[in-house]
Amino acid sequence: MFDFISDYDNPTLWGAFWMTVKLTVVSGLGSLIWGTLLAAMRVSPVPLMRGFGTAYVNIVRNIPLTVIIIFTSLGLADIFGVTMGATDFKVQGFRLAILGFVAYTAAFVCEAIRSGINTVPMGQAEAARAIGLTFTQTLRLIILPQAFRSVIGPLANVLIALTKNTTVAAAIGVAEAAYLMKEMIENEAQTLLIGAVFAFGFVVLTLPTGLILGWLSKRLAVKR
Amino acid sequence: MTSVLYDAPGPRAKRRNVLISVVFFALLALLAWFVWDAMDEKGQLEWALWKPFTESDAWTTYLLPGLGDTLTAAALAMVIALPLGAFFGISRLSDHVWVRLPAAWVVEFFRAIPVLLLMLFANEFYDRWTNVSSEQRPLYAVVTGLVLYNASVLAEVVRAGILALPKGQTEAAKAIGLRKGQTMSSILLPQAVTAMLPAIVSQLVVIVKDTALGGVMIGFTELLNSRGTLAANYANPVPSFVVVAILFIVLNFILTSFASWLEKRLRRSKRSTGAVLSAEDMEELNPAATGGTYGTGAGGTI
Numbered sequence: 001m002f003d004f005i006s007d008y009d010n011p012t013l014w015g016a017f018w019m020t021v022k023l024t025v026v027s028g029l030g031s032l033i034w035g036t037l038l039a040a041m042r043v044s045p046v047p048l049m050r051g052f053g054t055a056y057v058n059i060v061r062n063i064p065l066t067v068i069i070i071f072t073s074l075g076l077a078d079i080f081g082v083t084m085g086a087t088d089f090k091v092q093g094f095r096l097a098i099l100g101f102v103a104y105t106a107a108f109v110c111e112a113i114r115s116g117i118n119t120v121p122m123g124q125a126e127a128a129r130a131i132g133l134t135f136t137q138t139l140r141l142i143i144l145p146q147a148f149r150s151v152i153g154p155l156a157n158v159l160i161a162l163t164k165n166t167t168v169a170a171a172i173g174v175a176e177a178a179y180l181m182k183e184m185i186e187n188e189a190q191t192l193l194i195g196a197v198f199a200f201g202f203v204v205l206t207l208p209t210g211l212i213l214g215w216l217s218k219r220l221a222v223k224r
Numbered sequence: 225m226t227s228v229l230y231d232a233p234g235p236r237a238k239r240r241n242v243l244i245s246v247v248f249f250a251l252l253a254l255l256a257w258f259v260w261d262a263m264d265e266k267g268q269l270e271w272a273l274w275k276p277f278t279e280s281d282a283w284t285t286y287l288l289p290g291l292g293d294t295l296t297a298a299a300l301a302m303v304i305a306l307p308l309g310a311f312f313g314i315s316r317l318s319d320h321v322w323v324r325l326p327a328a329w330v331v332e333f334f335r336a337i338p339v340l341l342l343m344l345f346a347n348e349f350y351d352r353w354t355n356v357s358s359e360q361r362p363l364y365a366v367v368t369g370l371v372l373y374n375a376s377v378l379a380e381v382v383r384a385g386i387l388a389l390p391k392g393q394t395e396a397a398k399a400i401g402l403r404k405g406q407t408m409s410s411i412l413l414p415q416a417v418t419a420m421l422p423a424i425v426s427q428l429v430v431i432v433k434d435t436a437l438g439g440v441m442i443g444f445t446e447l448l449n450s451r452g453t454l455a456a457n458y459a460n461p462v463p464s465f466v467v468v469a470i471l472f473i474v475l476n477f478i479l480t481s482f483a484s485w486l487e488k489r490l491r492r493s494k495r496s497t498g499a500v501l502s503a504e505d506m507e508e509l510n511p512a513a514t515g516g517t518y519g520t521g522a523g524g525t526i
Binding site for chain 2: 043045046047048049052058059061062063064065066067070071074075078079080117125129135138139143164165167168170171177178181182185186191195198199202203206207
């Protein structure tokens with residue numbers, strides 16, 4: 001029944017899902033960094049930085065991820081010659097997809113972190129200043145520890161959405177799960193079985209993420 | 225503006241802020257110049273490439289039909305997904321385990337799967353087992369994928385909307401002797417639907433964005449797909465991307481603004497119970513609050 005799976009070796013089923021995992025992990029880390037920077041800009045005392053952060057988030061959030069991913073290939077690579085230092089077409093697609101995912105997902109990470117900072121009651125910072133802590137001390141010792149603990153849940157949501165969103169990379173020929181599924185489902189007769197296999201794959205990828213991070217967010221939540 | 229993070233700036237802080245502003249502005253200007261220069265070098269700033277968008281031809285042949293298809297698919301998906309979502313959302317609140325559990329499985333299953341996979345599967349399904357014509361098939365597949373995914377996301381919205389209502393509503397309904405079905409249909413659901421409106425409109429943004437997937441992967445002639453034909457015709461890849469992105473931004477911005485206007489209005493309204501479900505609430509819709517499982521399908525709003 002599952003014989004046809006071994007007919008595919010470029011990529012194999014494992015290879016395709018491994019690519020999905022790689023895309024998720026690398027873009028997840030990238031968007032965490034860029035998203036945190038954006039959030040820092042959005043809460044900073046400098047109006048220009050706040051404006052930039054707000055504009056970035058509102059623009060990027062409203063563009064479909066597909067448009068961004070296709071643009072990295074047809075626009076950035078084909079027109080502007082941005083190859084991300086890759087000589088191989090496959091590697092180039094992988095890196096461009098990550099660039100697109102980071103640019104897009106960072107907007108959501110930024111919003112999650114900002115909402116986390118907003119959950120810290122005003123009194124915490126006021127008390128910190130009242131006992132004479134400096135700005136960096138307030139941020140490092142009082143605000144951020146509370147903010148980070150309250151954003152684990154929202155960030156887990158973003159990570160799960162990112163896992164599902166990596167399928168868009170198939171649109172620029174990155175050999176991940178959706179790419180292989182499209183190939184298989186068009187050539188094989190076992191439509192239902194193929195659908196079930198790939199659906200199962202994604203449940204396996206997203207369920208532990210949700211369970212572990214959900215447990216963590218409950219455990220680390222600041223009791224108020 | 226005061227923030228939890230910093231005091232109102234004094235003279236020194238003001239000077240420092242100005243300095244940071246200047247440096248940041250210089251960086252932004254550098255970036256803008258870099259992009260402009262790259263566009264210029266590759267000849268993407270030539271007026272001939274942008275001119276089509278000032279004429280009606282590009283709009284009536286490519287962009288407007290594309291936009292029309294995007295909106296059709298989004299509207300159809302929302303209209304079909306809403307009742308389906310309400311059905312599953314209410315089923316998940318049932319007192320009977322044999323109703324609650326299957327509904328929960330269906331919802332969690334479809335939320336866990338990327339919408340693209342659902343579209344690919346639906347496309348093949350219609351091809352093999354139905355006689356939908358090949359011109360209609362992409363639309364059917366896109367709408368089916370969007371409906372399956374968004375119905376399960378909306379099911380959670382409905383459930384959260386009902387749970388967000390004060391307990392007193394159910395208790396009062398019980399006290400005047402309404403049955404469970406009556407309580408749901410004449411007390412809880414009408415109020416929940418009002419509370420859910422902002423979240424539903426926000427979900428429309430997600431649906432609009434997801435239609436673009438169908439354009440690339442199964443040849444649905446929506447906006448992003450028409451951009452391809454347009455760019456092939458006028459040989460203007462970058463300008464066409466810019467225009468399509470702007471169209472999407474404007475469309476989604478209108479929807480987002482409408483959602484937040486609705487939310488504000490509902491929060492102000494004196495006649496309601498004050499229960500409102502916004503998009504932000506949905507992003508934080510974690511099962512701890514709604515009494516569900518920490519499912520695979522979180523993040524339906526991205």
